[in-house]
Amino acid sequence: MLVSHKHRFAFVHVPKTGGCSISQALQPYGDRVMRFWMNRWLDRVGIHVNHYAPPEMKRFRLHTPADTLRRQLPADDFARLFKFAFVRNPWDLLVSYFHYLVSSPRHHRRARATGLASFEGYVDYELRRDKISQSRMLCDRHGRLLVDHVARFESLHEDFDRICGWLGVPATLPHVNRTVAHDRRDYRTYYTRRLAARVAEH
Template identity: 35%
Template sequence: MLLSVRHRFLFVHIAKTGGTSVRAALEGRRWRDPWYPAQFLCSRLSHLSGHRLAIKLPRHAKVIAAKELLPREFFDSLFKFAFVRNPWDLQVSSFHHIRRERPQFLGGHQDFADFLRWKLDPERPYQYHLDTSIERQSDYLIDLDGRTLVDFVGRYERLAEDFRIACDRIGIPTPSLPHRRRAADRTTDYRSYYDDDTAALIARHFARDIALLGYRFDPD
């Protein structure tokens, strides 16, 4: 989650949706925010305490957390936005990210289909780096009654275009989007990773996202 007091925006960072690039593009704006030194200090204190001080909005916090922590008038004044991604594509991206940067979390499953079944097994012990990427994206956007709290939902599939829309809404020139954490070792088309069973597994687990966000396995 990225909060700018000066520019009155709140970016809700859903894992594996291009958020690292969005954060990097907007970081320069934070440095010129008069509130940034205080935010930076709180962030460092939170890190040094093992995040036990409750003084920082986590990187992948849901928008409801900001609503509960921030003053109502201030929260309502923010332009709140997020990016989402096709759930089938997101899981392929997550698999390659974990295999490349945190292979110890693969649980011995080098095959995508085997890893996916193990990852979505409700009996598997919780692991942050796995479970963040199987959170339902819609949960990041809504309150406890299911009402959408964000003002704009962009899509990873048109990241540059929707980022320009978000910057226009914020009222800032659009900075360039760096390419961060792009997997060089994956097949371009996510559909080639799936068979009927694993495609249906994603459809069941992310049914709420698919219904709310309008994604399909075959977008054409």
């Protein structure tokens, strides 16, 4: 997640939706947590800065959900921010996740992905984990949407440029953290009707 109180925005980083490129482009306009080393030290002694620090000292994890941001900021600060995120076709997203894990030797879940018999086995595993829902990143526990704008990965550059225009920041989108998968096919070829329906139900 990237937050800017000066430019009044919060980018909620849904995994595998171009978020690394977006964060890199907007980083110069985001809040600078100058005392990050102190935050870590305070955490170790049991003082959790995210709960007690003023907004400009708060730090958020890469994939912090919008509901966590809402709970950790004063209500007025949260309301002032233009909160946005990008989402992706869920069937394509799972294929991207699968290839990302298989091609990432240091990822802690790579062994799990490569140890499964098939892509279908991987999808079953992810659905059982129940942690891959994009809506969970953007909604509260009652299903209410907490962000102001949901853009699409499929129109990443166009939507990003539009958002930058709204924010008044002249950011340029780079391309980083691309998963290299030479044997990747069109995502639709990975699914049987049954498997596609299971993802839709989830």
